[in-house]
Amino acid sequence: MHRTIFGITAAIAAAGTVALVAPAPAEACGGFFCNRQPIDQSGENIIYAAGDDGTMETHVQILYQGTAESFAWILPVPSVPELGVGTDVFFQQIRQATQPQFRTNSETTGECRTTPECPRDDDGWWGREDYDTAGPMASADAGAAPPSGEVEVLLEESVGPYDAVVLSSTDAMALFDWLTDNSYDIPEASVPLLMEYIENGNYFLALKLQQNRGTGEIQPVVLRYTELKPCLPIKLTSIATVPDMPITAYILGSRRARPNNYLATEPDLDDSSFWLRGASYADAVSRAVDDAGGQAFVTDFAGATPTMRIALADVEDLRETSDPGAFLMGLQERGFNGDSQLLGLLLRYIPPPTDAESNQFYNCIVNSWCDTYDAHLAGLSFDPGAFVDALNEAIVEPRQHAEDLTRLHPQLTRLFTTMSAEDMTLDPLFDLDEAVPEVSNIHEATRLTECAAEYFSFHAPVKFILPSGAEEVLQEGIAYMGSDDQYCEDREGGMYGPYVEDSTARATATRRGIVLGGGGGCNVSGSAGGLGLGLFLGLGILVGSRRRRR
Known part of the structure; x- marks a missing residue:
């Protein structure tokens, strides 16, 4: 019995690319149903190339684990397509070009106190060094319908490493029996969903590997046909999916794209953890989609199609x-x-x-x-x-x-969502719309170091400014008013310096003549003369540098 990949890709009604990702265990077949045991589908990636003349092209990527003899794949299609093969490199490059990125720009205001050069000890020179204050960065016509209860083979051909057939039927149970008799192992629970697609006028593409081909030769399948709107059929996927399954649709066209029958939403990125601690973007999207009722897309990127060097030299x-x-x-x-x-x-x-x-x-x-x-x-x-x-x-x-x-279609849109089985009740449609604004996949924040004469750069106040304008305090300043000699003494003793714990550094700074928080007097050493006003200004920053939002 062939293990059958069967699901979301089964009813794509536009030009696109779909990646079917299987779990990692050795027994996983890479499909949705293996030996009557459901195999979770962990993600979908789809590229639509939508022509203004109504032509569509669908590239379907299949990631498969299992034997060549067990491979089988079923895809509902809106009409009898022209078939070809694609390349995984297309997926890799379009994903890399549009992947959300979180970049941190480092800026400094004012001038910090110069770090003294301290006498050499056994471990090397104390003092002046290149100290990183930038912080972490995340950087064809099918003809008449077959007689009731029958299955008709509309197309049969070899395509790349595959033997392909396109089937038509008016009876989901008859189609189920045909597939089962021809070694496509699908669950009986799929029959009602098959019927929905049959009633919608869909046909079914079924693939197997040719006898002399290995799984290493599996490559994306390309389908070309006439279709007005990109459509992403997901109802079948509900049979075997994971909670919050990621789905990414890439739409190439003359205009940018938007969801038609799903909501458009945005994730809440007003949190420095996306830049500083690698917070999950997919989790943020899941929360936004859930808040929108479970059927919504986020626009990761919308703009000019990036340059992609995919072609190879002639052989x-x-x-x-x-x-x-x-x-x-x-x-x-x-x-x-x-x-x-x-x-x-x-x-x-x-x-x-x-x-x-x-x-x-x-x-x-x-x-x-x-x-x-x-x-x-x-x-x-x-x-x-x-x-x-x-x-x-x-x-x-x-x-x-x-x-x-990528050269033919000047605009590219990347739409992303996550969905669970209970939300997969409506196949998403997409529209090309010149009114869709540009959306960058680059999210930039600023790490601002506020230098002043009483601060060394490593202890100057630092705040993080998010794209929304909201600010988060990353570091309260520790002003140091001791002399250069006292600094070297404190540093050699492990009481003050860039790698000393804040509590120890603050205690040392206090001992050297500062009352933190603006209280009390200052006993400023001679080498720090003239810094009194700077000290109080610095303390004002220290006390007032709390999180605020604009």
């Missing part, structure tokens, strides 16, 4: 390169890396000895100094022309097409 000149090592070196020079997709092709066209570890084998033969496998290579029937054809189909052409899409 046609390698057709006559009969030496496997030279062929691999030629791929390396063209920017190919040893990912699982390339490895899957290598295993077919340049198989290693049965007792050799594949990565070690390929790393060896690409280096001219390694002759360990010369005898094995001499016995291989290497066909460089066939390998070039396979590389073009699986890697070169999909990567060129993905880069072309």
Whole structure:
């Protein structure tokens, strides 16, 4: 029985990319249902390329753990699509280009007291040093419907590593029986949801790996058809999902995009922990979506499509390169890396000895100094022309097409949400709308160090200014009025300095002539003369530097 990936991607009604992410345990199949046991779906990533002429293209990424024989995948589609294969690199680059980032800008007002140079001891020089005050940074027409109760195969072809069929039926139970009879292992609980999509006019794409293909050759599936709005079908996902499952939709088009039948919301980022302590952005989105009733999206990014270098150099000149090592070196020079997709092709066209570890084998033969496998290579029937054809189909052409899409569509929107099963009752639709404002994925805050003559830089007051204008005090100032000699004495004794506990440093500062909080008099040493006014100004900052919001 084939383990079947079956869910959200099953009814995408627009151009997009969907990533199906399986849990890590060894027994996980990467799909939603394995041997009648539900496998949780941990995330979805979708890229829609929406043309102004109503054409859509959907790239579906499949991350799978399991045997090649067990792989099977089902996807409801709005019409009979034109099929192709895509590239995982598209997903990687579009995610990196739009991922929310939290950046901290460091600023300083005034001038702090210069740190004295202290006499050398056994551990080196005390005193002047490069002390980091910047703090942490997080930086086709399907024709008539089949007769009632029957299943019709509308399309059957080979696509990349897959054997694909597109099915039509008016009876969900008949469709269920057909899939089960053809080794697609799906739960009977899916029948009512299948019927909903059938009643909505959907068809079903079903994929299996070809017999001579390994799981390393699994790659995104591309579907092209006519559709007016990007649609993200999630009802089927409710059968096997996790609470607050992350869903990211990337929409390429001539205009920016917004949710149509879901609310638009914003997470509360008015908290320095996103910049300073790596607080979870997804958790903040979950809270915002829950507050909006469970069906809402956050706009992570909306703006000009970033430049993405996805395409690789041409490989046609390698057709006559009969030496496997030279062929691999030629791929390396063209920017190919040893990912699982390339490895899957290598295993077919340049198989290693049965007792050799594949990565070690390929790393060896690409280096001219390694002759360990010369005898094995001499016995291989290497066909460089066939390998070039396979590389073009699986890697070169999909990567060129993905880069072309980013150039064809000037605007990109990234919409993000998290959803639990009880909220998956409505398939989200998206609109392209020129009124959608630009949204940056860069969130910048400021760490402000307020220097004055009575503060060394490491003990100056520091506050954190959030994008909203709200302020948080990160460090109360500790003014030090002792002389340079007294500073060196206190530092050598571990009583004052950048790495001394605040309580100890404050006690030492008090002993050197300061009454913290503005009370009492000051016994300022000679070398600190003329700093009295600065002292009281500093104490005013110390006392008044409390958290406030604008």
